[in-house]
Amino acid sequence: MRKIIVHVILIFLIIVILFPTVWVVTTSFRRDEAAFSSELFSSRLTLQNYIDLVAPQRNVPVLVQDMQNIISRAKPFNQLTSEEAQKKLEDSLRKLEQYLEQVASKHKMTKDAYLIIDDSLKKKGEKTRESVLRNLQQLRATVLDQIEGKFGSTDQHKAVLYEYLQKESFDSAIFRAFKQDLEKNVGFSIGSTQDYQRAIEILKDSYDLYIGNQLQRLNELSARMNQLNNLSSELKKQLSPVQDQVLKANLILENDMLPELNALVDALEKLRNLKVAIKESSAKSTMPLDDSFFSKSVHVALDQTLRIEQRLETLVDYTDLKKSVKDIMSILEELADIDSSERSKMSYSDFIKGYKEIQPRLERILNEVESTMISLEDKAFVLNDISEKLKAIADDIDSLEKEKSLIQDKVKVIESQLQEPRRIAQLRVFASDLEARISTVNAISSFARTDLLRYSTLLTWLRNFANSYARKDEVYAKLRKIIDEMRWIEEYRTFSTKFENASKNLDDVLKQTNDLLNDFEKTWRDLLSVSYSGVFVTSDHLSKLDDIVRSDFVNRVRSDLAVVMRKAGILMNLVPFSELRDDFKTIDREFYRIDQIWKQKTKHYFLRWVLNSVIISLVVALITTAVCATAAYPFSRMRFAGRKYGIMSFLLIQMFPGVIFMVAIYNLLNFLGRYIAFLGVDTSGGLILAYLTNIAYNMYLIKGFYDLIPSSLEEAAIVDGATRFQSFYKIVLPLAKPILTVVFLLVFIGTFNEYVVARIILQNVQNYTYALGLQAFAVGPYETEWGLFTAAALLGMLPMVILFLSLQRYLVSGLTRGAVKE
Amino acid sequence: MKHLLKFFLWCIFVLMNIFFFWGASFLIQNAYYELGIVFFVLLFLIDFFIFNPRAYPYRYIAPALALLFILVLYPIYFTVKVAFTNYGTGHYMPRQEAIERLLYDPNYTYIIEEDLDSNYKIFVIYDGINPTEDFIIVFNLDGKPFLAEKPTPIRRKGKEILLSESFLYPINSEYVQMNNRTYHLVPWTGELQDLKIITIEDKAYKAFYSPKDEFLQVNSPFFKSRIAQQYLYRADFVDQQGNRYALRISSAGEWHFAKIERLYRLGYDESFENGKIGLKMTIYNNKTGNKVTEKDGAFYDTNENGESVFLLGFIDYVGSKNFLRIVKDPKVSGPFLQIFLWTFLWALLSVVLSLAVGLPFALILNDKNVKGRNLYRTLLIIPWAIPVFISALVWRNGLLNESYGLINKFLLPLFGLNPIRWMNDAFWARVGVLLVNIWLTFPYMMTISLGALQGIPPELYEVAMIDGAGRFKRFTAITFPFIMAVIAPLLVSSFAFSFNNFTIIYLITAGGPPIPGSTTPTGYTDILISYVYKLAFEAGRGQDFGFASAISIMIFFLVGGISFLNFKFSGAFEEVGR
Structure with missing residues (x-):
């Protein structure tokens, strides 16, 4: 048991882990555009991606372009002689004609297949209709079963009835659907508009009682709340300027008037001191002084401060101000209290003078304070008023809110009670509609365009109802089943319209092409000879043809072709008549071929890239193996200075991947290329040179193997007269063949898989290695052409994976001494 | 047989010696001192291995060593060196090359006679109906006719040509003697537009392009892309007085010949260093007479407002700035x-x-x-x-x-x-x-x-x-x-x-x-x-x-x-x- 679980887990994990590879394999055989497909895998397969990579066909666009180039003697045909050009053009022309014939015959095949399909479906129209009808009738039965006798005469039902009927007129479809229920509920039969209105009245009463009143109340409440909210926001708007003014007044009071008042208090205090001094002074004045102004003004000021104080009392804040005002008041009181003994003193006149100095300031500031206080009081009153109003409104809103939520709760309960009756009512309407639909289906006699349209509208209607139907019960299941079963009819409708369209346009395009080609055939020899007499010419026919290939075909045929192919792919599994499957397949296959013949394909150099990679890897592997094999020999067999640390230092120096020195290598090649063309940047030679750095580790591997070869063999050879080099060359090397093969293959794989250095050194697309080329397949215009990309990836990956797996043994044994691939 | 092989190997050895020696000297001449030294060291080591019997084991290692030196040790050295320089955009060339460019590049010339009355006509050899790039030019400069051959490169940087030159020979009769060759001008009336063909030995140059000849305007694209851009743009034509003429695009967008002069020249400046008077190489602007200054690894000229103008950057040592x-x-x-x-x-x-x-x-x-x-x-x-x-x-x-x-x-x-x-x-x-x-x-x-x-x-x-x-x-x-x-x-x-x-x-x-x-x-x-x-x-x-x-x-x-x-x-x- 445990074992099985282990296996299951392992297999599951391997599937997950290898999924990217599986994806690469399956996608490379896919015919559709995998990047845009909503399916992970597809059953419509092709080898076209591989053909496009390995043996690109000269299809119609290429041929047309080539012919034009031959005519105008453009590259790559500028070197042809007149005869060669003529021959080449003839060939191309013949090829093009072949293609056109092929397209025509394939098109004919698709038309035949389509006719068969159309015919047989028309013949089976009866059967289709029967099956649809049967389905619909079953549906009706299910629906009727659901609603049979379910519609009682409770309040809920009456309410729902009213909901449905309130806006209906007498004798409308919905009325008819509910007629019986209505009659049952109101208790009299309804034969006229008056009856109907009476019935509705009755229903309305019941509805209002049950839910309508509540809803109405709810509406009222909402309206009222709205109103109140508006009011409160209006008030709030008024509030802010007043608040602003109060704040400003406050500022003035605190920062402007208060300091002045305090200064005044100081001055008055001095005056008071003077007065005390007067009392104690002895010098008498000679004549009495007129101080009526003083006494009058002091009392006025006193009164004013009193008023101010009273006003201030009503306010909570302003303690500083209050204190100052109080001080002034008390001082003034003291000043006012003047008896005759003081009056008679000599310095009294000084006192009066002093007061006269202060008085204007006192008067002014007291006036200001008073007026500010008055306005402040007004504002405070307004503020108070508004906030009280706001509070009242908020209370109102609160209570309304409470009432509203209460009603809402009630309504919610009622709504939940209504759910079931509503569903029944919905089904009832649906059932009555279904009757009508069944009769339309009954009227369908064949499988022509109009009939397809009818089926399609029926399907849309069913789908809409399924989407609006909330419960997932048997009605819903039945509905879904019918929709699924009928889907093919809709798909077929698109298929047939698109097919006819594409077919017609294709005929058109083909005819134009043939006409142009015929004309061209009459003129091209002359044109060519004109071109070869040194005049630059182009063929108008060919440029027109090019237009057709590039735009007419693409705009008028290709998009429809794609739809037809996709729909055919869907229909071959969906159509209930399995004998038609082959015909759909034919259409799909032949259209795909036609599309391939006409399709404008992007140019690439895949074979060139692979060839570059293989050549570079082979040369690098060969040189590296040779150099390492010789260099390893003395390390294994001879004694010399540096033997012990030689390989070690080699290994150490080479531990740094060449990528780190990319600037240096690039520069070196750039410099070399100025003088030795084949070793420069953007050449295979330069890249090979840059790759020849991988020596130390391979030397070490080979040395290890040499150590295992018994040296007695060489000694025997040397005794026989061989030189040291001969013994190495003729004895050691052949014996070391296995390790040399391994090293060769390892270097080959390593070089083939290298990306960075190639990226830096190669620039021209034609010089790319496979690694760079594959990247070119994955970016830019190719980013979504997954078929081509995955096919290219698979072609490169397969030999490498096989090589790697077969060398696994050596890798694993070498690992304990140091990573190989890394 | 054995001797033959030995002889063959010795030949290869000698060739290799020559190659390394030549390579090393060449590199050093071109200011690639380090790589040149690497080559010399390699040459020395290889010779040592071959001639010293006790170094026999090293002969096997020599190829690996060579690769190691050139592809690993030199790059390491180079990387370290570059890390202390400003090598990069705007600073691509060594100082020496930058100076050469200032002195010879056609970008650094100026026109001294703007309204020169000049006309020219290109004659090329046809291969069948196709024009080739083998051409000669007939000039009319200030009313005097001249003949010039295809310019030959005199200053190169690798494959890139910095400057080519050709001499202007005055035309006095229908035969023009030039570099031991005789050109026959048919027909020679003294007017450029009448000239149809120029023959020399068995070759015939046909009239191909002239800016003022409407019949030859057809060839203008070929002239511009293949002859003007490739050969004439970087060429000076020198007459007997030493005046230089070169093809420039006029303000009207037309290719015409103008009398030019180099913008910069090399001069020596006295300078005091450690109490001694020394001569210091300096670049002068011919037009303004200003000295070209050097700052932050680049040359700067001074314009009429006294502002410094960036001319050309070169690779300069910047110390630990990069770090x-x-x-x-x-x-x-x-x-x-x-x-x-x-x-x-x-x-x-x-x-x-x-x-x-x-x-x-x-x-x-x-x-x-x-x-x-x-x-x-x-x-x-x-x-x-x-x-x-x-x-x-x-x-x-x-x-x-x-x-x-x-x-x-x-x-x-x-x-x-x-x-x-x-x-x-x-x-x-x-x-x-x-x-x-x-x-x-x-x-x-x-x-x-x-x-x-x-x-x-x-x-x-x-x-x-x-x-x-x-x-x-x-x-x-x-x-x-x-x-x-x-x-x-x-x-x-x-x-x-x-x-x-x-x-x-x-x-x-x-x-x-x-x-x-x-x-x-x-x-x-x-x-x-x-x-x-x-x-x-x-x-x-x-x-x-x-x-x-x-x-x-x-x-x-x-x-x-x-x-x-x-x-x-x-x-x-x-x-x-x-």
Whole structure:
């Protein structure tokens, strides 16, 4: 048991882990555009991606372009002689004609297949209709079963009835659907508009009682709340300027008037001191002084401060101000209290003078304070008023809110009670509609365009109802089943319209092409000879043809072709008549071929890239193996200075991947290329040179193997007269063949898989290695052409994976001494 | 036969000597002193190996040594050197070359006679109906007719021609003697437009193009693209008085000949140094007479307003500026620190996580009771066997793609999750590259763990079982320490490898998404090595080889340090030295 679980887990994990590879394999055989497909895998397969990579066909666009180039003697045909050009053009022309014939015959095949399909479906129209009808009738039965006798005469039902009927007129479809229920509920039969209105009245009463009143109340409440909210926001708007003014007044009071008042208090205090001094002074004045102004003004000021104080009392804040005002008041009181003994003193006149100095300031500031206080009081009153109003409104809103939520709760309960009756009512309407639909289906006699349209509208209607139907019960299941079963009819409708369209346009395009080609055939020899007499010419026919290939075909045929192919792919599994499957397949296959013949394909150099990679890897592997094999020999067999640390230092120096020195290598090649063309940047030679750095580790591997070869063999050879080099060359090397093969293959794989250095050194697309080329397949215009990309990836990956797996043994044994691939 | 072979080998040896010697001298002449010295050293070593019988073993090593010197040691040296220079955009050439360019490049000339009455007519040899690039020119300068041959290059930089020159020979009669050749002008009336053909020996130059000849305007495209651009633009025509004429585009957009003069000339300036009077090479502007100044590795001229104008940069020693930039420039150091930390995190997580995936597989597959282990193992190794760039591209394009990728399109909706922005969100981009790297490297971890597991003596487990150790205890006390002891050095080298794993980062995210506010091209998934690559080779913001080299050296020391310690502690020194 445990074992099985282990296996299951392992297999599951391997599937997950290898999924990217599986994806690469399956996608490379896919015919559709995998990047845009909503399916992970597809059953419509092709080898076209591989053909496009390995043996690109000269299809119609290429041929047309080539012919034009031959005519105008453009590259790559500028070197042809007149005869060669003529021959080449003839060939191309013949090829093009072949293609056109092929397209025509394939098109004919698709038309035949389509006719068969159309015919047989028309013949089976009866059967289709029967099956649809049967389905619909079953549906009706299910629906009727659901609603049979379910519609009682409770309040809920009456309410729902009213909901449905309130806006209906007498004798409308919905009325008819509910007629019986209505009659049952109101208790009299309804034969006229008056009856109907009476019935509705009755229903309305019941509805209002049950839910309508509540809803109405709810509406009222909402309206009222709205109103109140508006009011409160209006008030709030008024509030802010007043608040602003109060704040400003406050500022003035605190920062402007208060300091002045305090200064005044100081001055008055001095005056008071003077007065005390007067009392104690002895010098008498000679004549009495007129101080009526003083006494009058002091009392006025006193009164004013009193008023101010009273006003201030009503306010909570302003303690500083209050204190100052109080001080002034008390001082003034003291000043006012003047008896005759003081009056008679000599310095009294000084006192009066002093007061006269202060008085204007006192008067002014007291006036200001008073007026500010008055306005402040007004504002405070307004503020108070508004906030009280706001509070009242908020209370109102609160209570309304409470009432509203209460009603809402009630309504919610009622709504939940209504759910079931509503569903029944919905089904009832649906059932009555279904009757009508069944009769339309009954009227369908064949499988022509109009009939397809009818089926399609029926399907849309069913789908809409399924989407609006909330419960997932048997009605819903039945509905879904019918929709699924009928889907093919809709798909077929698109298929047939698109097919006819594409077919017609294709005929058109083909005819134009043939006409142009015929004309061209009459003129091209002359044109060519004109071109070869040194005049630059182009063929108008060919440029027109090019237009057709590039735009007419693409705009008028290709998009429809794609739809037809996709729909055919869907229909071959969906159509209930399995004998038609082959015909759909034919259409799909032949259209795909036609599309391939006409399709404008992007140019690439895949074979060139692979060839570059293989050549570079082979040369690098060969040189590296040779150099390492010789260099390893003395390390294994001879004694010399540096033997012990030689390989070690080699290994150490080479531990740094060449990528780190990319600037240096690039520069070196750039410099070399100025003088030795084949070793420069953007050449295979330069890249090979840059790759020849991988020596130390391979030397070490080979040395290890040499150590295992018994040296007695060489000694025997040397005794026989061989030189040291001969013994190495003729004895050691052949014996070391296995390790040399391994090293060769390892270097080959390593070089083939290298990306960075190639990226830096190669620039021209034609010089790319496979690694760079594959990247070119994955970016830019190719980013979504997954078929081509995955096919290219698979072609490169397969030999490498096989090589790697077969060398696994050596890798694993070498690992304990140091990573190989890394 | 044997002698023949020996002779042949000696011949090769001599040729090689000549090649190395010539190469070395050539390199030194062209100011590539270091490479020249490398060549000389190699030459010396090889000769030493051949002539000294006691150095016999070294003969075998010589080729490897040569490759090592040229492809490893020299690049190391070069990188170190460049790290202390300003080599990069605007500073591509050595100072000597910059001076040559100032002195000879046609860009640095000025027209001294603007309204020169000049006309010219090109004559080419036809190959059948096609014109070839073999041409001669007839001039009419200020009413005087001249004949000039195709200019010959006199100053080159490698394959690039800096300047060509040709002499103007006055035409006095219908025969013009020039360089021991006689050109016959037919017919010669003294007027350019009448001239139809020029013959010399059996060749005939036909009238091809003249700016004022309407019949020949047909050939204007060929003239402009193949003759003017390639041969005339960088050519001076010199008459007997030494006046120079060159083809320039006039303000009306027409190609015409103008009398020109070099903008710069070399002069010597007296200077006082250490109390001695010395001569210092200076460049003067011919037009204004100003001295060209040198500042921050570039030449500057002074314009009429007294402002400095950048002329041409050259490679100059800048000291430790590149290294200091990493620390001092906040727009560099901030992102750099991020990249630096991420590089460590990336290498560490790559190793730890792929071991965490690989080890359980190894434990399961090590169980001899599991049937078909070899098949499972082979299947699990496949991700390792696929070339890295293919896997990276497959993941990038097919799985991680934001709009079409399988993960965003199929896997995530399955669990009701929103698409992940693999390429544009810093966190998820990092997760993405890590995911791919784990997928690629866990088979390696599995394989080495398997190898280590097989070396554990089974008695240990038996003893442990007798002692009553449970499954988990046995793993933590025996299996894991044992495996770690064996594979630890491999893990360290794996770390060092991940540290520089450019391919995955570059192919999947190209380092992106970019870090905002940086003056250098940085991205959130960039590791040091991809940062170096972007600095040096992605020309978007200009190349900066100096700065790139400085960072290369840092990587060099980091990786070297890690690997050295690894070698030291794993005892690889002893094994190799055996």
